[in-house]
Amino acid sequence: MDVRLDNKVAVITGGSTGIGAATAIEYAKAGAKVVFGDINEEDAQKTLRTIIESGGVAKFQSTDVTVETEVADLMETADTAFGGIDVLVTSAGILQGPSVRIDDFEATTFNSVIDVNLKGTFYALKHAVPIMQKGGGGVILCIASGAGVRGGSSSVAYASSKGGVNGLVMTVENQVASMGIRMHTICPGGLATPLKLGQIAESAKRDGQDPDAAVANARNSLGDPAGVARVLTFLVSDAGSYTRGQIFTR
DSSP, rough: OOOOOOOOOOESOOOOSHHHHHHHHHHTTOOOOEEEESSHHHHHHHHHHHHHHHHOOEEEEEETSSHHHHHHHHHHHHHHHSSSOEEEEOOOOOOOOOOOOGGOOOHHHHHHHEEEEEHHHHHHHHHHHHHHHHHHHHEEEEOOSSSSBBBSSSSSHHHHHHHHHHHHHHHHHHHHHTTEEEEEEEEOEEEEEEEHHHHHHHHHHHHOOOOOHHHHHHHHHHHHHHHHHHHHHHHHGGTTTTOOOOEEEE
């Protein structure tokens, strides 16, 4: 099946690396106009270059998802440049404090993770929904995790934030269904992303092991973000319109 996203405008937070970058590239390949934001400008330029050199259409805007005005500006850019938002993917995320016990977990670390993973998702939904409503609807994919949804995590903060994303989606989807907006919580499995590999290295170092060896060993069992991106492309296409609820991937 040839899944196409022609004439669709997609906004992606956290689009410089990992799932966000793979999704931006896949969406553009399928014909979407892509606007993505991130604080990582160096890798963002690599993602943008990959899209442009393949004949795709994309814009990058430096965006800190913990700053509401910057998230609002990202959504406004998509609306102004391309005439609306048909698809939103909230992929910006961090993982801090792996393997730290609850009584040793720093409140500042907890707050940082919640600010990016949960509050950043809230800001994106808040400012994308009115634009989607104006355009007659769309699809929102919020990247969560199996952690905090059907299991734990190496990080107290990460599991809390991703469980919060799941709860946020379950609440907001009932508010926006009448606007023609479909929502999904996306729960990827273990993937070879900078986020996951960084967590593995940090945990290994904390346990007195060689972080480079731990990362090298882990790569053999981790999935490719591009595989998840293909699933996300189907979900936001017309062919995926009959899907509902949480989506778990490898």
